[in-house]
Amino acid sequence: MRWSQLFIPTLRDAPADAEAASHALLVKGGFIRQLHAGHYSMLPLGWRVSQKVANIVREEMDAIGAQEFLLPTMHPAGVWQQSGRWDTMGEIMFRLTDRRGNENALGITHEEIFATVATELTSYKELPQAWYQIQTKFRDEARPKSGLLRVREFHMKDSYSFDTTWEGLDAQFSAHARAYARIFERLGLDAIPVEASNGAMGGKDSTEFMVPCPAGEDDVIVCPKCDYAGNIEKATSALPPVADEAPPAAPERFPTPGVRTIAALAQIEGGAAADRQIKTMVMVIDGSVVLALVRGDHQLNLQKLIDATGGIEIRPATPDEAKASLGAMPGSLGAVGVTDLKIIADEALKGRTNLTTGANEDDWHYRGVDIARDISVEQWADLREVAAGEACPLCGANLDMIRCVEAGHIFKLGTLYAEKFNIAVSDAEGNQVPVIMGSYGIGIGRNMATIAETYHDDKGLKWPVAVAPYEAVITVLKLDEDTLGAAERLYDGLRARGIDVLLDDRDARAGVKFADAELIGIPYRLTLGPKALADGEVELTLRATGETERVAVDAAVGTVADAVVAAR
RNA sequence: CGGGAUGUGGCGCAGUUUGGCUAGCGCACCUGCUUUGGGAGCAGGGGGUCGGGAGUUCAAAUCUCCCCAUCCCGACCA
Numbered sequence A: 001m002r003w004s005q006l007f008i009p010t011l012r013d014a015p016a017d018a019e020a021a022s023h024a025l026l027v028k029g030g031f032i033r034q035l036h037a038g039h040y041s042m043l044p045l046g047w048r049v050s051q052k053v054a055n056i057v058r059e060e061m062d063a064i065g066a067q068e069f070l071l072p073t074m075h076p077a078g079v080w081q082q083s084g085r086w087d088t089m090g091e092i093m094f095r096l097t098d099r100r101g102n103e104n105a106l107g108i109t110h111e112e113i114f115a116t117v118a119t120e121l122t123s124y125k126e127l128p129q130a131w132y133q134i135q136t137k138f139r140d141e142a143r144p145k146s147g148l149l150r151v152r153e154f155h156m157k158d159s160y161s162f163d164t165t166w167e168g169l170d171a172q173f174s175a176h177a178r179a180y181a182r183i184f185e186r187l188g189l190d191a192i193p194v195e196a197s198n199g200a201m202g203g204k205d206s207t208e209f210m211v212p213c214p215a216g217e218d219d220v221i222v223c224p225k226c227d228y229a230g231n232i233e234k235a236t237s238a239l240p241p242v243a244d245e246a247p248p249a250a251p252e253r254f255p256t257p258g259v260r261t262i263a264a265l266a267q268i269e270g271g272a273a274a275d276r277q278i279k280t281m282v283m284v285i286d287g288s289v290v291l292a293l294v295r296g297d298h299q300l301n302l303q304k305l306i307d308a309t310g311g312i313e314i315r316p317a318t319p320d321e322a323k324a325s326l327g328a329m330p331g332s333l334g335a336v337g338v339t340d341l342k343i344i345a346d347e348a349l350k351g352r353t354n355l356t357t358g359a360n361e362d363d364w365h366y367r368g369v370d371i372a373r374d375i376s377v378e379q380w381a382d383l384r385e386v387a388a389g390e391a392c393p394l395c396g397a398n399l400d401m402i403r404c405v406e407a408g409h410i411f412k413l414g415t416l417y418a419e420k421f422n423i424a425v426s427d428a429e430g431n432q433v434p435v436i437m438g439s440y441g442i443g444i445g446r447n448m449a450t451i452a453e454t455y456h457d458d459k460g461l462k463w464p465v466a467v468a469p470y471e472a473v474i475t476v477l478k479l480d481e482d483t484l485g486a487a488e489r490l491y492d493g494l495r496a497r498g499i500d501v502l503l504d505d506r507d508a509r510a511g512v513k514f515a516d517a518e519l520i521g522i523p524y525r526l527t528l529g530p531k532a533l534a535d536g537e538v539e540l541t542l543r544a545t546g547e548t549e550r551v552a553v554d555a556a557v558g559t560v561a562d563a564v565v566a567a568r
Numbered sequence B: 001c002g003g004g005a006u007g008u009g010g011c012g013c014a015g016u017u018u019g020g021c022u023a024g025c026g027c028a029c030c031u032g033c034u035u036u037g038g039g040a041g042c043a044g045g046g047g048g049u050c051g052g053g054a055g056u057u058c059a060a061a062u063c064u065c066c067c068c069a070u071c072c073c074g075a076c077c078a
Helices: A021-028 A043-064 A076-085 A111-118 A166-187 A263-267 A302-309 A319-326 A416-421 A444-455 A481-497 A508-518 A554-565
Strands: A032-036 A039-042 A074-076 A095-096 A103-107 A129-138 A154-162 A192-195 A205-214 A218-222 A229-231 A252-257 A278-285 A289-296 A314-315 A341-348 A355-361 A364-369 A378-382 A398-415 A424-426 A432-434 A438-441 A470-477 A503-506 A524-528 A537-542 A549-553
Touching: A021 A032, A039 A043, A039 A076, A039 A378, A043 A129, A043 A154, A043 A166, A043 A444, A074 A076, A076 A111, A076 A416, A111 A129, A111 A154, A111 A416, A111 A438, A154 A166, A154 A444, A166 A192, A166 A205, A166 A364, A166 A398, A166 A438, A192 A218, A205 A218, A278 A302, A278 A319, A278 A355, A302 A341, A302 A378, A302 A524, A355 A524, A398 A416, A398 A444, A416 A438, A438 A444, A444 A503, A470 A508, A481 A503, A481 A524, A481 A554, A503 A508, A537 A554, A549 A554
Parallel strands: A192 A229, A289 A341, A341 A378, A470 A503, A470 A524
Antiparallel strands: A032 A039, A074 A103, A095 A103, A129 A154, A154 A438, A192 A205, A205 A398, A218 A229, A218 A398, A252 A364, A278 A289, A278 A314, A355 A364, A398 A438, A424 A432, A524 A537, A537 A549
């Protein structure tokens, strides 16, 4: 491609705002343009990068025997009603009504649609199968942000596996995990596989691939000593036991005028240390009030509460709702003697005695509470959020917390969709057996943005060769016959070697050409100017390191092509 | 959904408080001349329903009301 014909609008004065640095560079370099909140136009450079990411994903999916499909983006409501997710997906799903008054959805994922195809599976001899597509998804996110990292319309590779046995599912899950590891390696990303919450996808095991990145939105707990890693929504830690003194025969009510916080209760005479308090959180889960109890010094993790209760819509109760349910405002709430509400407690409270908690009357608390004796806990669960510095549950080392981007996610779905859509095949004995599914996703644009976030400097992007929009640029400093002629011979030579090469034939100053090539992040730059050309040489500059060396003109094609091919 | 901010040529902004010349500036763009190895200079030129609607006024980018959109913080969220 000749640069003079390439559409690259640049915004050299783009303001640096609080969004991801990569986003400003992708906009500035003319890769993407925003149409609307969460909807981006891919310009030629951006689309080339996106396609390269997609092709790497495609190659690795093909390598594990998966077959590519392309399914519709718009789906009739009935398919989603059949799985039950028409109602449970809530506002995340775009819905629209056609001229006949029929309801439709824009696909947020494609389990249902692949399931309709999978009903045509009839025999165990056809299995296993692994099917995928690279296609547009729509999600009505409450707050799109950070450029391509969180959008409402995006490209995603989603794949689905079909097996007759759980061992088969395990094998497909492992195959995907290995394929994902290779994909991230080729993309130049250090992805950490972590235990994850399954969220609305359902199913059993799930692994997220998390790339450390300050612009991300997920916190991941990792052990610096062993392999333990988990999303904050799932991770646990080992806690030292708290030695409780024996409680009195019954809880004792005592006045706590003005005390509204755990910290305040820990300070006052007759109070208790935070780890000897019960924090009572009033939550509304799908319209019902539930009490969630954690230790005073612990934080409740909402996703853990969702996972433990199977809830869909969950929110903290308003102070007025809390008062209506328990009779006091937050700060004096407790579960002692409460029998008409569901009470779910964190495991760190199990067996504890002589605790302090609110008495459901403003300015009063209980002490001497024995949780087993005094509180009707209906369900015990892991509800508390792990904090950095706590002990690894496997080896005891101090855990780290890292901010990450969720770059991929793989699930073992099980037989849920087989049951909803009646996907069954005959086994060797002629019995109908349900098909066991897995579901595997990786976002194309999100990975593109994460790469940009990982590889850039103050001059611009530094794309890895594997995803660079062009692998090499020939910067022509003087548009005379000799220089341009030499440049075109190099250009033809590199194209003949299959290199994606850009010929900067613009009538612009050298500084502009250098700065633009650096901004858009082309890995290899060949500079043709009269100085070196007089010696029969050209300059080769690496974007990644800034190193420059002189190469004989005759050897330049071979040198660059070999380097590019080796780095792909 | 709550809080805050913004909307003016392609891009980035000033002007709005206190209504008033033909709505400016920088970048980009077009023409010419000079320049040419790190974001050139001079001269000339083109381009704007001032987010939308209604209202007040002799007069509205500016004041009032309604609406829309975008951004940031939070809530929420495979």
